[in-house]
Amino acid sequence: MKAYRALVATLWHSQRRDPVGLFFAFVFAPALVLILGVVLGNEPRPEFGGRGMIDATLPAFSSLVLAMLGVLQLPVSLLTLRDTGALRRLRLTPLRPATFVAAALTVHFAIGMAGMLAALATGWLVFGVALPSGILAVVLACAFGLLAFLSLGFALAGLYPSVGAATGIGNVLMIVLMISSGAFTPVSAMPDGVRRAIEFSPVRQFVNLVQGLWEGKALSTLGTPLIALLALLVVSAVVGRFLFRWGHRA
Numbered sequence: 001m002k003a004y005r006a007l008v009a010t011l012w013h014s015q016r017r018d019p020v021g022l023f024f025a026f027v028f029a030p031a032l033v034l035i036l037g038v039v040l041g042n043e044p045r046p047e048f049g050g051r052g053m054i055d056a057t058l059p060a061f062s063s064l065v066l067a068m069l070g071v072l073q074l075p076v077s078l079l080t081l082r083d084t085g086a087l088r089r090l091r092l093t094p095l096r097p098a099t100f101v102a103a104a105l106t107v108h109f110a111i112g113m114a115g116m117l118a119a120l121a122t123g124w125l126v127f128g129v130a131l132p133s134g135i136l137a138v139v140l141a142c143a144f145g146l147l148a149f150l151s152l153g154f155a156l157a158g159l160y161p162s163v164g165a166a167t168g169i170g171n172v173l174m175i176v177l178m179i180s181s182g183a184f185t186p187v188s189a190m191p192d193g194v195r196r197a198i199e200f201s202p203v204r205q206f207v208n209l210v211q212g213l214w215e216g217k218a219l220s221t222l223g224t225p226l227i228a229l230l231a232l233l234v235v236s237a238v239v240g241r242f243l244f245r246w247g248h249r250a
């Protein structure tokens with residue numbers, strides 16, 4: 001437990017030395033809600049089913065945090081530690097891999113939850129979006145989705161060959177996931193083929209889950225996104241465990 005706490009503190013200080021990464025994880029989503037809400041307004045629009053843009057898309061903005069952490073920031077952070085030899089030095093200690101993984105998950109989970117809740121709070125406090133009666137279920141769904149994407153981040157860290165590749169490929173994946181979230185374009189306005197295609201996006205499944213709970217749907221009616229995120233969590237965890245290594249392959 002002492003090693004875990006020390007690692008959490010060390011990894012947190014490491015994150016603080018990367019203010020750009022912290023900005024995008026914590027500030028980017030709520031800043032987008034604020035900017036788009038001010039510029040475009042939140043008046044009822046037909047393309048959003050008679051609701052305002054922020055009212056209709058607020059849960060989707062929280063998904064931007066997952067996309068950035070899962071496919072970009074967490075893999076880059078882990079690969080940087082590996083490339084600098086920090087992980088190799090940890091291997092020479094009695095530290096177990098599970099302890100390091102738990103500490104890294106804790107730090108990124110805290111950052112991610114803060115970013116998602118900040119985005120939801122911005123819509124509520126600034127634009128008057130009504131909170132759902134089942135707000136606890138929404139928060140738990142955000143936590144579940146975040147864990148699934150952090151698991152994906154560990155798997156990608158094992159697949160990416162270098163920090164440069166993680167940055168390049170991760171940015172492309174992040175853009176695809178952001179587009180498929182529905183935060184910028186109403187899904188109802190997309191062509192049928194595009195709508196069907198984005199349903200394969202894990203971010204879209206997360207939005208379907210959170211949006212459904214936000215609108216008061218019963219959890220029993222949201223089996224598809226739940227199963228999709230659970231599958232992402234389990235498969236990514238297995239792949240990440242298999243590919244995890246302290247240093248470069250010889």
